[in-house]
Amino acid sequence: MLIECPECxxxxxxxxVACPQCAFPVAEEVAAQANVARQQAxxxxxxxxxxxDCPWCEARGFRMFDETDAxxxxxxxxxxxxxxxxxxxVTLVHSAAGYFAVVDRVVVSFARGELPxxxxxxxxxxxxxxxxxxxxxxGKRVPVSDGAQASSGGGHREPNSSRPAVAPADPWNxxxxxx
Ligand SMILES: [Zn+2]
Ligand SMILES: [Zn+2]
Numbered sequence: 001m002l003i004e005c006p007e008c009x010x011x012x013x014x015x016x017v018a019c020p021q022c023a024f025p026v027a028e029e030v031a032a033q034a035n036v037a038r039q040q041a042x043x044x045x046x047x048x049x050x051x052x053d054c055p056w057c058e059a060r061g062f063r064m065f066d067e068t069d070a071x072x073x074x075x076x077x078x079x080x081x082x083x084x085x086x087x088x089x090v091t092l093v094h095s096a097a098g099y100f101a102v103v104d105r106v107v108v109s110f111a112r113g114e115l116p117x118x119x120x121x122x123x124x125x126x127x128x129x130x131x132x133x134x135x136x137x138x139g140k141r142v143p144v145s146d147g148a149q150a151s152s153g154g155g156h157r158e159p160n161s162s163r164p165a166v167a168p169a170d171p172w173n174x175x176x177x178x179x
Pocket of ligand 2: 082085
């Protein structure tokens with residue numbers, strides 16, 4: 001295909017390394033423009049698709065970490081996951097670049113194309129849609145304030161099941177037990 005050299009206006013092949021008239025790097029310019037077009041197409045193609053398991057906590061809603069106390073002993077502690085705010089779910093977004101798990105509080109900006117895919121609250125999932133959820137229900141949301149990290153959430157309670165996020169449905173142990 002013949003294009004106009006952006007420098008001198010000479011007709012030149014879009015595959016020419018340089019313009020024969022003025023030596024402008026045509027191939028480089030064509031590649032850069034194609035790259036910009038691809039990026040813009042990706043930004044415009046972002047669509048919210050629903051929910052996906054939180055990749056930062058593997059849908060558990062909390063994260064375990066080792067903690068060293070004053071005596072130097074190490075023990076296991078946990079904190080609510082600040083990415084999914086304890087729900088174990090974040091938002092699923094699809095675009096020309098594939099599927100992404102996106103933290104809820106930035107998903108509107110992300111879907112508008114205002115955030116790059118290399119954002120700390122965006123996790124690339126690849127080209128295949130995620131299959132189902134690890135747990136049938138999302139956990140109850142525990143909002144986090146901006147900048148809140150590890151120790152702000154659930155303190156040092158140990159989770160007593162594989163998923164403390166979901167309260168067990170127990171009709172025999174209702175509140176206000178009259179005894
Ligand atoms: Zn030229
Ligand atoms: Zn999470």
